């Protein structure tokens with residue numbers, strides 16, 4: 436197909452009529468499809484059903500003989516910490532295993548930092564005039580929602596294809612009011628990018644204006660590969676230690692998209708001082724985590740090789756869904772200039788850059804055609820996408836047949852919105 440921008444006006448008008456007709460036909464099918472949230476599908480959850488029968492046989496004792504049914508051990512069972520330590524890139528003694536949500540740990544760390552400060556803080560973050568965070572965008576809406584909730588200023592920084600634009604990050608981090616930064620280092624939500632070794636080295640080494648600056652390193656997709664390639668990201672904790680910034684990073688992860696999204700394990704890993712700080716704060720909040728669930732996970736996944744085997748089974752279920760979306764986008768949009776999209780090698784999202792000024796219109800068109808998309812702007816701080824162009828597609832939850840259908844509709848909506856925008860632009864310049 437030719438570039439929409441190059442089409443003579445009569446051809447543009449004819450294309451608009453034909454795409455509109457195809458979208459009307461799609462709408463007439465009366466489908467109800469949802470591509471809004473990155474949730475595992477039921478068949479993915481089924482992969483972990485064996486957990487439901489564990490720990491089993493009345494054997495609820497840890498290797499050290501703790502009764503996992505009882506209170507205590509805020510840091511988590513040693514065997515659970517040892518199992519996930521290599522994935523987190525920290526020694527087991529610097530790992531905390533929490534309950535089911537890493538987002539909850541991130542939320543709590545922000546709240547503790549605001550109320551009490553972190554190791555090295557001259558005062559609690561909330562006592563600073565206007566604490567701020569660097570927010571690579573497009574990014575994860577729930578990260579931004581935490582900061583918005585507590586009034587932490589958000590400073591968007593563009594993504595480069597191998598992590599955030601580091602020149603911009605270094606310039607912002609030099610400001611003492613900038614206290615931290617969100618990072619999703621592997622298969623970033625939503626762009627799927629992987630932080631390069633240079634990005635990691637610069638994040639670890641950069642001069643921060645605030646003595647208590649923290650990287651919130653959300654490794655949500657560490658083992659969530661969509662190809663046979665198990666990409667690695669440089670170890671941020673080691674890089675920070677080498678750069679003499681050993682307390683700079685809080686690492687977060689969870690098994691939400693490994694085992695059960697509502698009943699997995701969440702992890703915090705960091706320097707010894709940060710782990711002590713976290714446990715001291717958390718000890719006022721809980722007498723201990725769900726250690727039965729930790730035992731279940733250890734007995735089910737067994738070791739890192741077991742985690743990888745399990746993730747291969749996820750990949751077999753979801754990679755075809757990503758391929759279906761990309762195929763539809765390719766078929767309808769390649770060569771039109773209406774959009775660019777990612778082909779992620781892991782994670783849960785496809786990110787589409789639609790024609791500038793059209794993302795909200797695409798979401799509206801899709802809704803009227805029976806396809807629910809994440810609201811336009813959601814991937815930006817304050818819901819404000821300055822170009823109104825980013826769309827986040829989440830293909831894991833619907834069935835493959837539904838993903839195929841939805842992708843057809845979405846591609847048509849993106850195309851129609853771009854044609855409409857081009858038509859308006861021409862009318863404006865003719866006026």
Ligand SMILES: Cc1ncc(COP(=O)(O)O)c(C=O)c1O
Pocket residue numbers: 473535536537538539575619624653655688689690691696701
């Ligand atoms: C980047 C990122 N972090 C965290 C989460 C949620 O993690 P959890 O289920 O451990 O709270 C998600 C879920 O989509 C995510 O995309």
